[in-house]
Amino acid sequence: MSDAAPPIHFKPRQVRCPACAGLSLYSPNNPYRPFCSARCKGVDLGAWASEEFKLPDGTPPDEPFGDPRLQ
Numbered sequence: 115m116s117d118a119a120p121p122i123h124f125k126p127r128q129v130r131c132p133a134c135a136g137l138s139l140y141s142p143n144n145p146y147r148p149f150c151s152a153r154c155k156g157v158d159l160g161a162w163a164s165e166e167f168k169l170p171d172g173t174p175p176d177e178p179f180g181d182p183r184l185q
């Protein structure tokens with residue numbers, strides 16, 4: 115018996131990325147197919163939502179936990 119993997123007749127082809135309408139390689143090598151990139155795939159998953167989780171302007175970043183003045 116042979117352990118050789120069965121031949122896979124999978125011809126990579128180019129498709130239109132649903133996000134940017136650019137060319138995307140539809141192949142096992144492209145984990146983001148049919149999108150052309152992770153970024154485009156993220157767009158389809160709702161990139162606008164992540165915008166809402168952004169800190170509003172003016173919010174101090176990473177304020178130290180435990181203000182000594184309060185103790």
Ligand SMILES: [Zn+2]
Pocket residue numbers: 131132133134135136149150151154
């Ligand atoms: Zn794209």
